[in-house]
Amino acid sequence: MTILSTLYVCVTCRGGGEASAGEPRSGARLLAAVERESAQVGTNLSVVGVECLSNCSRSCSAAVTAPGKWTYVIGNLDPEQHASDILAFAHQHSAHDLGLPVWRERPEHIRKNTIARVPPMPLKESP
Numbered sequence: 001m002t003i004l005s006t007l008y009v010c011v012t013c014r015g016g017g018e019a020s021a022g023e024p025r026s027g028a029r030l031l032a033a034v035e036r037e038s039a040q041v042g043t044n045l046s047v048v049g050v051e052c053l054s055n056c057s058r059s060c061s062a063a064v065t066a067p068g069k070w071t072y073v074i075g076n077l078d079p080e081q082h083a084s085d086i087l088a089f090a091h092q093h094s095a096h097d098l099g100l101p102v103w104r105e106r107p108e109h110i111r112k113n114t115i116a117r118v119p120p121m122p123l124k125e126s127p
């Protein structure tokens with residue numbers, strides 16, 4: 001059974017790309033770019049804006065997760081350049097039962113800017 005992944009995009013990030021005066025923050029622009037891209041290619045992923053993934057010094061930031069799968073935090077995303085990369089990675093994550101896309105098949109920017117990966121939570125039964 002395929003468990004669809006969720007792509008969280010931090011909308012409060014300020015880094016990653018130049019913002020002109022009056023423009024939304026870089027993170028908000030990254031979310032808008034991801035939403036535009038996903039509307040064009042068609043996706044069944046959930047794309048959700050969140051506030052701060054605690055990766056501010058290496059922003060823009062996003063995270064990919066799903067129940068029972070590995071979670072990834074990705075940094076140094078530029079809203080003008082990397083929307084398709086993070087979306088492609090989220091699709092690869094969604095397609096893998098454990099959320100472990102083949103490393104060499106991941107977009108280069110994702111390979112080089114994975115800040116952390118966290119294993120799936122173990123299932124614990126109550127005694």
Ligand code: FES
Binds near residue numbers: 010014052055056
């Ligand atoms: S504001 Fe985006 S990671 Fe902190």
